[in-house]
Amino acid sequence: MLTLADVAEILDVTVPTARSLVRSGEIFGFQVGGRGMWRVESKELDAYVEREKAAAVARREALSRD
Template identity: 90%
Template sequence: MTQRMLTLADVAEILDITIPTARSLVRGGEIEGFQVGGRGMWRVEAQALDAYVEREKAAAVARRTSRQQH
């Protein structure tokens, strides 16, 4: 089965962020990705982006819950 590969432009559009921010998230390991070719073009599997979004949603809920308890 082939996974859908996303470019940094795709990631940026989906998350409504800039391409440099998307690149930073991937290079920093927050979103799992890999480089292809010699020009440093990045690709992200759709599943990896989904996992990032789920982690961020869980973290936001945890922060909100923590603030409400204090």
Template identity: 55%
Template sequence: MTGSPRFLTLADVAEILSTSSAQVYALVRRGDLVAIKIGGRGQWRVESSQLEAYIERAYNDAATFVAEHPFLESESKSEF
């Protein structure tokens, strides 16, 4: 078998997204990131294609947010 694995652990996904396993678990439990439970202990696995689809949706959501909330020049001036 060559290339990337088809399925990733939550820890793998957390590393790829530079976040915690707990945050990835929360994404799965909310239904934001599609995953499956396997084995007797019910370990979660995320298919690589599902992770890529989640990332694409996140980019689209961010673009929508930016379009709906334009950056104002006054935001760049911080009062420290």
């Protein structure tokens, strides 16, 4: 399990950006405990990174066809 701080560090973004990615559903996460701390499974973060990589490849291929 990863905290938002962990996610932010791995992606090299700010904690508010990581929180936004989770709240928007781009990265699946869930809240635990009385204070509602967000947690993200490593496999969910890996899936997000793979989706972003695939999107980047698709954009690059689309640009090269133009």
